[in-house]
Amino acid sequence: MFSKILIANRGEIACRVIRTCRRLGIRTVAVYSEADADAQHVRQADEAWPIGGPRPADSYLRGDAILDVARRSGAQAIHPGYGFLSENADFADAVEAAGLVFIGPKAASMRKMGSKAGAKELMHAAGVPVVPGYTGEDQSPDHLQREADAIGYPLMIKAAHGGGGKGMRIVRDSGEFAANLESCQREARNAFGRDRVLLERYVEKPRHIEIQVFGDSHGHAIHLNERECSAQRRYQKVLEESPSPFLTPQLRQAMGDAAVLAARAIDYVNAGTVEFIVGQDGGFYFMEINTRLQVEHPVTELVTGLDLVEWQLRVAAGEALPLAQDAIPQRGHAIEVRLYAEDPEAGFLPGSGRLERLRLPSSDAGVRIDSGVIEGDTVTIFYDPMIAKLIVHDADRPRALARLRAALAQCDIVGPKSNVEFLERLARHPAVVEGRIDTGYLDRHLDEFMPGDVDEADLLLAAAAAQLLVQEGDTRDAASASPDPTSPWAIADGWRLGHGGHRDLAFLQGERRHVLRAQGSGGEYRIERDGQSHTIEGARRDGDVLSLRIDGHGRRFTLAVDRLDEGRQRIVVHDGERRLRLLGVPRYRHEQSSAGSAGDRVLAPMPGRVVLVKAAAGDVVEAGQELMVIEAMKMELSLKAPRAGTVAEVRAASGDFVEADAVLVALAS
Template sequence: MFERVLIANRGEIACRVIRTCRRLGIRTIAVYSEADRDAQHVRQADEAWPIGGPRPADSYLRIDAILDAARKSGAQAIHPGYGFLSENTAFSRACKEAGIVFIGPDPESIEAMGSKAAAKHLMAKHAVPLVPGYDGDNQDNAFLAGQAHTIGYPLIIKPSAGGGGKGMQVVRSDAEFPEALATAQRVAQAAFGDASMLLERYIEQPRHIEFQVFGDRHGHVIHLGERECSAQRRYQKVLEETPSPFLTPERRKAMGEAAVAAARAVNYVGAGTVEFIVGPAGDFHFMEMNTRLQVEHPVTELTHGIDLVEWQLRVADGEPLPLTQEHVASAGHAIEVRLYAEDPEQNFLPGSGKLQALRLPAPSRHVRLDGGVVAGDTVTIFYDPMIAKLIVWDEDRPRALARLRQALAECEIEGPKSNIAFLERLARHPAVVEGRIDTGYLDRHLDEFVSGHAAPDERTLFAAATAALLADEAGVRADPADPHSPWASADAWRIGHPGKRIVALARGDGRFEVEAHGHAGRYRLRHGETGCEVDGARLDGDVLHARFDGEALRLPVRADARRVLLHDADDHRWRFERAAAYAWEAKDAAGGNQVVAPMPGRIVLVKARPGDAVEQGQELLVMEAMKMELALKAPRAGTIESVNATQGEFVEADTVLVRFAS
C-alpha cells in the first residue's frame, strides 16, 4: 500500500480521503490556496503545501503546482477527489509521466468519456441504450437549428464537454432555439473552454438514476447498485438515495448490466458512475459516465458496508476488487442531502461569511456527517458553498426519511443563510415521501418547498415568545446572599404596575410584538387582538414544554438573547431574530434607485445602457459568482442613468452596478 498520498482537492472531499488514509496508516499531504491556508483539510492532513492564489485557476487547477508539491513532498500517488482536476485527461497523463500514481482511471478512459458526443458513439457500439439526438462535429448555428427541428421538441441542448448541468437548456420550439443555444454556448465556453453542443430529445418527467461501477487492473468490472438522484433543482442534485423506490428487480438487473458494459467499453479502472435517464414507463437511456468518485458515494457505502475510497487506494496499488458481482449485497436504505450556505428565499443565492455557529446531529450508525468546515471557519466566495453532507441510514425507506427529518431538525447554522428549512420541507413533501419525484418536479413546484414571506400563525408566535421569555429569565441569576431580591427577577415587575414585557420578534422584513404578563412559566400573552394563556412552560434542553390555552405541546426550540429557532406543531422550521422593544420602521419594499452586486463576482453580460427605459424585473446584467450565473434585474420601472460595469470585470460585493434616474 502507498505510504504517502497527496490529495489534489479541498474541503469536504479532502477531509473524507484523509480519514480513510489515516485509518490505513497512509501519510496524507494536502495542497491549499491562499484562501484556504486555515482550512480544515489543511489542519487535518499530516502536511500541507501552498499552490497559489484563491481562484481555482490560480491554485487547484494548476497541474504544474500540484505535481511540484507531489515531487517535493515525496508523494507516491495523488487522489483528485471530485471536481477540479478529477476528470482531467491532461492531469491523469501528467501524473503517469511523472511516475506518480493517479488514483483514478487511465487517461484514455477519461478522454473517451470526457466528450458526451464521443461517449455516445462508443456506447452505441456496445449496445447501451441511447436517447435520440445529434452529437456530430458540425457546430454551425444554422445547422444545429436544422438538426433540432428534425429531432423534434422538446429537446435539450448540452455542452459536449460539460458536466453538473452547467449550460444545459430545454427548448420547446424553433423560436426558442437561437437564444437558448447562445446561452448554452456562452456558459460552456466560460466553464469548459469548449462551446461545442450536442442535442437530445428531452424526455418529459424523467428520473435520474446512476449506477456505481468499479473496475480493477485484473479485468474485473462490477456495479454496486444504483442511486436515485431525481430530486434536482436546475439540474443540480438535491437529495440522493439508494435503493431507488422506482426500480423493479428486473429493471435494476438490466440497468446494472448496461452500466458494466459501459465501463468495460473503456477498460475502466477505479470508481466511476454511469448515469441514466429513465422514462416514466421504465425505459432507460445512457446519459454520461463520470470517471471519478461522486459526491453522493456515501449512500452506497452505508448500504453496502464498504469504503469506496479504500477500494480506490487498493485498486490503484494493483490489488484486485475484494468482491465479485454475485457477492455484492446491500441492506437497508440510505439518503443524502447537502447543507449549503445559500438563501432559498432569494433564488438560492450562494452565501459566504464566517460560521458563527454550526450545530449538527451527533454521528451514529444511523447518521453520518461529511464536512469540510467547523464553527468559526469562513465560507469563501471562491468555491462551492457546501457546508456538510448529511447522510442517514435505516432498515427501510420510511424509517430513513424519519431519520433524515429528525437529523435536519437538529441542524442550525448561524452566519450565512442556509438551505436547512428547504431540505426539511423536501423531506416531508408527498412527492418525495411517495417516491414519485422526477428531475423537473422541484423547478415546476418550487413554491411548495420555499416558504417565501409566509407569516407565522398566532400559536407559533406565542410559542416563540414563551421560549424567549424563559430564556431571558434563565439568563438572570440571583445573588446567593439575597436570593429573593427583586433585582434578580426578569418579570418586568415594578411598584404600582402589574409588569408587562414586550417580546419583539423579527423575521425578514416583518416585526411581531407580543405583550407578556407573568413569569416562571405562567404568562398571559397578546398579539394584536388575540390572547393566549400559557401555563406549565419550561425549557428542557432544546425542547419547550407548555400548555397553550390548555393544549399541551412539546416543541423543539433553541432560544437566547439573539434569536429563537422553533419547530411548530406541524414540524415547520421558524427562525426569529430578537428585536429591541422600541419603535421600528419597515424597510421600503417599493424598489430602489440602484442595482448592487450581491456578492463578489465577474460580470459576464451587460444588457443595460444609459438612457434605456426598463420595466421592473427586467434583466440588466449577468454575473458569475460561486460557480453559478446570477441574473441582476431592475428593482423598478424607470430610466437607466448610468451603468458602472463592463463585461469581464470583477466586482466586489455591494458595488453599485446600475443607477436609475430619480
C-alpha cells in the same frame, strides 16, 4: 499499497480521503490555496503545501504546482477527489509521465467520455440505450435549428464538454430555440472554454438514476447498484438515495448490466458512475459517465458497508477488485442531503462568511457527517458553498426518512444563511415521502418547499414568547437570591399598579415584524397576536428544551438563543417538524431592513465576475430587463433593472471582478 499520497483537492472530499488513508496507515499530503490556509483538510493531513492564490485557476487547477509538491514531498500517488482536475485527461497523463499513480481512470477512458457527443456515439455503438438526438460536428445555428426541428420538442440543448448542470437548456417550441442556443453556448464557453453543444429529445418527468461501477486492471468490471438522484433543482442534485424506490428488480438488473457494458466499452478502471435518465414507462437512456468518485458516494457506502475510497486505492495500486458481482452486499436504505450556505428564499443565492455556530448531529451507526468545515471556519466566496453532507441509514426507506428528519432537526447554523429549513420541508413533502419525485418537480413546484403563511408558525411564535418570559423568571429568581431580594427594580414579574401587568414582545421574522402581548408570570401566561390568543401553563426550560401546555395540550420545543447587542436576541424554535428563526427586538425600536436596494441602482448581490454586460449609458430599459450577468460560486446570476428608465452609467465591464453591494448600473433619476 502506497505509503504516501497527495490529495489534489479541498473541503469534505479531501477530509474524507484523509480518514481512509489514516485507517490504512497511509500518510497524506494536502495542498491549499491562500484562502484555505486554515482549512480542515490542511489541519488533518500529515503535511500540507501552499500552491497559489484563492481562485481555483491560481491554485487547485494548477497541475504543474500540484505535481511539484508531489515530487518534493515524496508522494507516490495523487488522489484528485471530485471537481477541479479529477476529470482532466491531460493532468492524468502528466501524473503518469512524472512517474506517479493517478488514482482514477486512465486518460484514454476520460477522453472517450470528455465529450458528451462522442460518449453518446460510443455507447450507441456498444449497445447501451441512448436518447435520440444530434451530436454532429456542424454547429452552425441554422443547421442546429434544422436538427432540433427534426428531433422534435421538447428538446434539451447540452454543452458537449459540460457537467454540473451548466450549459443546459430545455426548449419546448421551435421559436424559442435560437435564443436558448445562444445562452447555452455562452455559458458553456465561460465555464468550459468550448461552446459545442449536442441536442437530445427531452424525456418528460424523468427519473435520474445512476449506477456505481468499478473496474480493475485485471479485466474485471462490476456495479455496486444504484443511487436515485431525481430530487434536483436546476439540474443540481438535492437528495440522493439507495436503493431507488422506483426500480423493479428486473429494471435494476437491466440497468446494472448496461452500466457494466458501458464501463467495458471504454476499458474503465477505478471508480466511476454511469448516469441514466429513466422515463415513467421504465425506459432508460445513457446520459454520461462521470469518470471519478462522486459527491453522493457515501449513500452507496452505507448500503454496501464498503469503503469506496479504499477500493480506489487498492485498484490504483494494481490489486484486483475485492469482491465479485454476486458478493456485493445490499442492506437497508440510505439517504444523503447537502447542507449549503445559500438562501433558498432569495433564489438560492450562495452565501459566504464565518460559521458562528455549526451544530450538527453526532455521527453514529445511522447518521454520518462528511464536512470540510467546523464551527468558526469561513465559507469562502471562491469555492462551492457546501457546509456538510448529512447521510442517514436505516432498515428501510420510511425509517431512513424519519432518521433524516430527526437529524436535520438537530442542525443549527448561524452565520451565512443555509438551506436547512428547505431540506426539512423536502424530507416531509409527499412527493419525496411517496417516492414519486422527478427531476423537474422542484423547479415546477418550488413554492411548495418555501416557508408558508406566518399563521402556520403561530404556536412557534407563542413558544418564542414563552421562552423570553421564562427567561424573565430566571432573572426574578436571581434577584431573590441577591442582597436586596425585595427591591421592586429587580423583580421582573410584569406587575403594574391597579391592573394585571402586560408587556409587548416584538420579533422580526425576516422582513416581517410581529408584536405579541403577554400577561402573567411564573410559567403561566396569556399571549395575544392579531386577535388570536393562547393560554400557556407550566412553561419550564431545561437546557435547550422548553416544555409547556398550550391551550391545554402539552408541547415540547427545542430552542437556541443568542444574546446580541442593544437588547436583541437571536432565537431559533423547533417543534420537531418546523423551524422558525426570529430576532427578538425592543418593542419600540424598528430595525432597518438589511435587504435594501435603491430603486435607481443595480447592486452586486455577492462577490463575483462579470460575464456579460447588456446595457450601455443612454439605453432606455424596462423594469425587469436583464442588464448584466455575473458569475459567482459556480452559478450565473442575472441582474435586472429595478424600474423603467434610462441608464446613466455602467460601472463594470465583462471580465471585471466585483465586490458584494458594488453599484454596477445606475439609472438616471
